[in-house]
Amino acid sequence: MTIAEQSGILHAGLPRPTGEIESVLIAGDDPLARHLLATCLKKWNYRVIAVENGLDAWTALQQEHSPQIAILDWMMPAIDGPELCRRLRSHSRGRYFYLLLVTSKTNRKDVVEVLDAGADDYLIKPFDVDELRARIRVGERILRLEQALVHARDALQFEAAHDSLTGVWNHGAILELLQGETERNRRTAGSLGVMMADLDHFKNVNDTYGHVVGDVVLRECAHRMVAECRGYDWIGRYGGEEFLIVVPGCNSADLLVIAERLRCGVARQPIETRGGLIPMTVSIGVVSGQFFQDSNPGYLAMLSAADQALYQAKAEGRNQVAARSLA
């Protein structure tokens, strides 16, 4: 998952919706085997989805909460077992399926073919229910391991792109997002707003109340700004007490409205800390870029224009929004 694929501002480090380990897909045109499998699996508390051919199996496994364990007949109408294994392995979009092939073929060459096609394991007809159960447990074990690894990877990806103190995007990630939005607007000839927000006199908070309180203030200010952003805006911590906000699809008038909302959100009421109530304000420099097919501002030009607007807001007394237009 790239950063741009993650949506929302305070995206929690939760796992994406995945398939289900506690449910099993069974596919085959043999009603006897289907009944045997379904009866046993239900007895063992699995949810069962049964289909009669390979095409229906393929469709069922493409669904969002499809089973992650599939028991497939070798011979099936539409798509046979080995071919289905091959397709699932080349199109599974990061999700792992545990594939168990049922076959009456017992020679070594057939076993090799099944495993080479992408099956994890196989059962020979007529199978023993105890053996079936044991093999399903192996599948569950593998899938739980895989799930744990995916969750760990997602959590690391989240941490790598987010500021651990405030939970918003970190410096590298917000710049990457700004770059991505600039590119996108170049293609679509859209408009893009950029804000640079800096908390006023934040150094005084640290000096007066200490860094622990300073952290509380920083986190609360970030949360207040997040609350005023739209769902599709991006906010990141650019540096110390500086935040970069990327505002897609926004003309200069709307951009000023949003910036003003952010400023008020921070200043509205003092922040409760164990050092007492601390009133905070923010200065914001904004720049809006209109993109055209042939002439367009680069993201660095937008950044430095927002920076200049921020200096202007600071110079004119802080707790205000200043705008710059791109040359």
Added chain:
Amino acid sequence: MPRDPGINDASAVLPDGARFTVQESPAPEETLPASPQTACHPAPWSKSEVLDRLGEDEDLLREMCGIFLSESASLLQKLRQAVTQNDAQAIMRAAHSLKGEVSYLSAPAAIEAARRLEDIGHEQDISRAPEALALLEREMECLWRSIREFTGVEP
């Protein structure tokens, strides 16, 4: 597993099995007295072996038998049609499916008879198909009778 060698020997049962053939070939055997009862192996399937595989779940076994009776009858019908039409591919497919079904019931003679037809289909040796079909039909009759006795379902 116990197996009557006579049942697996095509020539031993051919005169009897011939009464099931749908071919229009001359059948002098028709004049022989048909006595399928006496030719059936006393235990065409192994209930204890199947139950062992099913974790001793007799309800499940009865359900399986019910499905088997209807499913195997329709597969045999498909097989008859394939033999009549000399369709080697269809013979192989239907025989393979039927072999799978009877294997769940541990019926060695029926498995063997189905396997023989599957091989015939695979090798496209159609001339041997009617004879092998007749043998399989006989084995299926024996098996069905025995299973109906177990489930108590009337034919």
